[in-house]
Amino acid sequence: MTTVQLGLLLLVVAGLFFLLSRYKAHQSGLPSGKIVYSDNRVFQSLPRPLYDSALNLAGKPDYIVALKDGTFIPVEYKSHPAPDRPYDSHVLQLTAYCYLCEISYGRRPPHGLIRYADKTFQIDYTPQQESVLIEVITAMRSCECQSVFPNRSHHQTSRCRACGYRSLCDQRL
Missing domain, CATH: 1.20.5 (Single alpha-helices involved in coiled-coils or other helix-helix interfaces)
Incomplete structure (x- = not known):
């Protein structure tokens, strides 16, 4: 040759x-950009959770991607196939990550991404989404203070085993 x-x-x-x-x-x-946060050991050592002391909210998105314009986009991976539309709980989780990105990086993300096994949803981070997040967190804190917990919404023992309220719950499986 x-x-x-x-x-x-x-x-x-x-x-x-x-x-x-x-x-x-x-x-x-x-998205195209630099991965600046990863909740796995592939890209970096495991990072500290993002945290906001005002809401006492902490979270670890699967990824945060920094775009060329300086915007930070949280990405949450789900291993199962996509539903017709993202589950409300997944949207609320992503909204929390958008909020934490804004607090941690000083710049409001325009959206976040939920990546299912076969489809990606772009979820806009709007003031309305942020208001819903704060309302839900406030309601949860109120329930915790009163030791009142919502009714169980599933029949999955694995979810009960992983629940942070398991020791206090009278509905556990």
Whole structure:
């Protein structure tokens, strides 16, 4: 094989790797940008949770991507197939991550992403979404102070086992 042929072969292989990496990046559901926060050990050591002392709210999004314009976008991965529309609980979780990104990075994200196994939803982070988040957190804190807990909304023992209120709950499975 001549030097020219070897050079062409290497160029073709490099092109194939480039196309494969673009395909994988698209498949990941992550926007183009730099991953600045990752709740796994692949990109960095496990980070501290984002925290807001005013709401006493902490959370660890799966990823936060910094876009070229300085915007931070939280991304939450779900391993199961996408529903027709994102579950309200997933939207509220992502809203909390958007709120925590704004508190932590000083810039309000315009949206966040929920990535299911087969589909990505972009959820706008609006003042209305933020108000709902604060209302829900306030209601939860009120219930905790009064030792009043909502009725169980499922029949899954695995969810009960993982629940932070398990020891206090009279409805656990």
